[in-house]
Amino acid sequence: MEPDWLGRSSLAVAPDLLGCRLVRRWADGRQLSGTIVETEAYTEGDPACHAYRRETNRNRVMFGPPGFSYVYLIYGVYHCFNIVTDQDQLPSAVLIRAVELDTMPPWLEGYRAEKPARWGAGPGKLCMLLGIDRTLTDRPLTPASGLWLEHRDPIYHQRVESGDIAFTQTTRIGLTQGADLPWRWYVTNSKAVSKR
Numbered sequence: 091m092e093p094d095w096l097g098r099s100s101l102a103v104a105p106d107l108l109g110c111r112l113v114r115r116w117a118d119g120r121q122l123s124g125t126i127v128e129t130e131a132y133t134e135g136d137p138a139c140h141a142y143r144r145e146t147n148r149n150r151v152m153f154g155p156p157g158f159s160y161v162y163l164i165y166g167v168y169h170c171f172n173i174v175t176d177q178d179q180l181p182s183a184v185l186i187r188a189v190e191l192d193t194m195p196p197w198l199e200g201y202r203a204e205k206p207a208r209w210g211a212g213p214g215k216l217c218m219l220l221g222i223d224r225t226l227t228d229r230p231l232t233p234a235s236g237l238w239l240e241h242r243d244p245i246y247h248q249r250v251e252s253g254d255i256a257f258t259q260t261t262r263i264g265l266t267q268g269a270d271l272p273w274r275w276y277v278t279n280s281k282a283v284s285k286r
Contacts (some may be wrong), residue, residue, distance in 0.1 A: 091231065091239035093157030100131035100175045100182040105275040107173070108257055109242040109250060112189055114220040116236065120197065122220060123240075124189030124210050128276040128283050130262045132172075133182045138268035141181030151228040152181040159237060161217070161227035168214030171222045173231065173239070187263075187274070189216045190282035207281040215284075255279075258286075 091110070096103055113123040132139040140149045140162070151160045152174055160172040160183050176182035189210035191198075201219070202209055210216035217223065222237065229235040242250070249255045256278040261269060263285055276283045 091157070091241060093155060093230075095241075096156035096173060096175050097177060098175060100133045100184050101273065103173070103175045104129040104131040104184045104273065105257060105259070107184060107186070107239075108275055108277055109246045109255070111192065111240040112171075112186060112216075112220070113233075113238050113240060114222070114236065115233065116221065120195070122195065122198070123192045124216065124220070125192060125246075126186055126188075127190050127280040128186075128188035129274070130185040130187055131182075131273040132185065133176070134180055136268050136271070136273075138262065138265045138271075139181065139183075145181075149181065152183050153179055154228075157231055159222075159226055159229050159231055159235075161222060161224050163224065164214070169217035169223050170213040171217055171220075171226075185213060186216065187213050188276070188280075188282050188284045189219075190280055191219075205281075211282045212284040 107126050107129050110126050111123045115121045141152045145153050151158050155178045156175050158174040161169055172183040172185050174183050210219050231238045257275055258278045259272050259275050261272050262274045
């Protein structure tokens with residue numbers, strides 16, 4: 091996926107990422123991909139955005155060019171993966187909240203007790219599933235980095251255009267500020283959505 095496509099407001103990119111693929115390739119050659127089914131937008135002037143107050147070592151990547159990863163830790167345990175969007179020096183990102191696996195490789199058999207559709211149902215769960223942690227922050231989202239994005243395939247896009255696949259827009263989750271802003275989108279009928 092081209093940085094220029096991501097170089098738009100997070101409010102435009104977040105819904106457009108639904109149906110796109112997030113792909114992870116490990117050093118040992120294993121590869122796993124999931125369809126993005128839930129996103130949240132964060133942008134300049136947004137009190138819930140990590141870059142709201144000022145630039146810091148933690149959020150510096152958000153002030154850079156689009157197409158980079160921003161990974162942070164919450165509760166000291168769970169990682170969250172974001173895609174930097176908008177223009178250079180304009181802090182903006184999209185949090186990927188849920189993915190649905192495209193295929194089930196044999197090495198994932200028995201990964202969790204719950205149904206496979208729920209394995210990536212939440213930002214922390216998808217990061218565990220795809221092995222995303224802070225070692226992957228501030229990296230370009232390209233195959234060379236082991237983590238990248240792919241556009242919707244034509245059949246999926248056609249189903250969206252025809253209304254066969256619908257999206258829901260609603261408020262973001264787990265925030266104390268900016269909780270009233272309807273900046274979360276999800277694939278309406280996906281079983282992998284973290285919360286309806």
